[in-house]
Amino acid sequence: MKAVCWYGVHDVRVESVPDPEILNPRDAIIKISTSAICGSDLHLYDGYIPSMKKGDILGHEFMGEVVEVGTGVTNLQKGDRVVVPFTIACGNCFFCERQMWSLCDNSNPNAAMAEALYGQSASGLYGYSHLYGGYAGGQAQYVRVPFADVGPIKVPDNLSDEQALFLSDIFPTGYMAAENCQIQPGDTVAVWGCGPVGQFAIQSAYLLGAERVIAIDRYPDRLQMAKEQSKAEVINYEGQDVVELLKQATGGRGPDACIDAVGLEAHGTSVGATMDKLKQQVRLATDRPHVLRQAIQACRKGGTVSLPGVYGGFLDKVPFGAAFAKGLTFKMGQTHVHKYLRPLLNRIQEGEIDPSFVITHRVGIDDVPHAYDIFKHKEDHCIKVILKPND
Ligand code: NAD
Ligand code: ZN
Structure with missing residues (x-):
């Protein structure tokens, strides 16, 4: 598949990489329909976040279609259209049970690295350095979603991708x-x-x-x-x-x-x-x-x-x-996205807000490196870039 990969300060590239696979029973694989570039990605682009490795796949704001589920995921099926929180959370630790999803104790496999720096680790994040778990991100055609039984939320047919996508983060x-x-x-x-x-x-x-x-x-x-x-x-x-x-x-x-x-x-x-x-x-x-x-x-x-x-x-x-x-x-702190998915989806459905108002740029995956540059420098009246990696 194609993915947007980090190679260093102000160096992101579109590359061919292996498709993701189910690794755990609670995983799902999502074929991404729409993804976005976030201001947080600019901290990676500018080199402020430690523990990035060359070739890491970027992106943490994405949605798409479920194409495969692990044996432990019973609430999702192939074909479901979902939006995915950028924070990865297990759903049953001390912190998740208290709605502090972005502080999950079980979703960062590199917790020791974070503990050495911060005293305690926070949750894993997609496409956001090895300090946050080293998960491949969603500026790609496919992504592996861990704890898919607690993270993704199904999107009603009457909402467009552009209306639902930003439930993932912003x-x-x-x-x-x-x-x-x-x-x-x-x-x-x-x-x-x-x-x-x-x-x-x-x-x-x-x-x-x-x-x-x-x-x-x-x-x-x-x-x-x-x-x-x-x-x-x-x-x-x-x-x-x-x-x-x-x-x-x-x-x-x-x-x-x-x-x-x-x-x-x-x-x-x-x-x-x-x-x-x-x-x-x-x-x-x-x-x-x-x-x-x-x-x-x-x-x-x-x-x-x-x-x-x-x-x-x-x-x-x-x-x-x-x-x-x-x-x-x-x-x-990082947002406890899981806590807000349902109430904010309801607000969108009730017409209280249409989140698509922030979108100024729509690009294909091959144009993403250029889009990073424009978004970083706030050129061309750029406020929010979305991409369609499979179009
Ligand atoms: P952005 O880069 O598009 O926007 C930042 C804005 O701040 C720019 O318009 C810039 O002109 C403005 N700015 C810079 N210096 C300023 C100053 N001195 N006074 C007033 N405005 C100033 O980024 P974004 O996508 O809107 O993200 C904003 C921040 O939110 C980033 O730090 C990002 O990492 C963070 N973020 C946090 C979470 C979370 O979970 N807490 C999630 C997403 C993004
Ligand atoms: Zn973001």
Whole structure:
């Protein structure tokens, strides 16, 4: 089959690789109808995630048709059309039983590697390094789905692939980010990053009752989407003091919750920081504003900072004293996708949201390397790329 493989920083290639096979009774093989490129894939593309090997198959947002099931899978049959959560979970460990699916104890065969780094391992992920289990991803024609008896959800015929695909990751991710804000009627939520995850965080904040959402980015088409699709107020952060603008917009108090839907991209840490004043260090310590720093500074006392954006390694110059003084709550982590599949599928079916609004690019598998480049540089008005690997 054809698959999109990682070869190094900014080097992904389409290759012929062996078809996947059933390895365990709880496996299924899916023929992929639609797959996507995620902002998280850019962290691999940029080389921020350790333990990638040359030839690893990328991709964790996919759906398709069941073509084979192991003897232990009784809830799925050949021919079923399913969407698959990007987190791999066993369904019966301490964490799965508590709905913390992305922290599953049994789905990462390389748990020791993760434990050495983080003290404990998280769940396995498709196409996301050996630290997360070394599973082959779904930017391919076929994929092996472990624990297929608990992960995939059947998609009703009346929904298109484009409407259902993002249940695999970015819709639940934006939704969990908003849910983590414990939004009360009348609340104002600030969202940094108007990429696909930010767009779903904005929509979800409104679904969960926010009165106002203020969206922050620097790409006009992404800000435009936030404004048109969700009626968010927008701030172009370039040349602006975002913290000050957010305070002004909220009568001096600050947003009730702040969502960082950016993560690693805005890192910068303190490299090159020469400013002497603490205030400047906190707000402007790098050539790029550090989102987490701004979120802590802007958030109102007693508010919540929710981080769907992916972080790795160490963070520098995080104003933790401010977070403590203001009594902030932090919520973060990989999304517990399994928990949200059914309720969010229902919301799509009831017409409350049509997730396909984020799609700007549709490509064949051979064009995926070019699509990574466009998506990385936000060229050609690119917001979300989907691919049809079998067309
Ligand atoms: P994306 O790269 O398309 O979007 C990121 C956006 O952030 C861009 O539009 C960029 O211009 C904007 N941005 C950068 N610096 C900024 C700043 N200082 N202020 C405001 N905006 C800024 O990526 P995406 O697909 O939307 O993903 C966003 C993040 O969510 C990534 O870190 C991704 O890894 C993460 N993610 C997490 C999960 C999870 O389970 N927690 C799942 C999917 C994606
Ligand atoms: Zn993703």
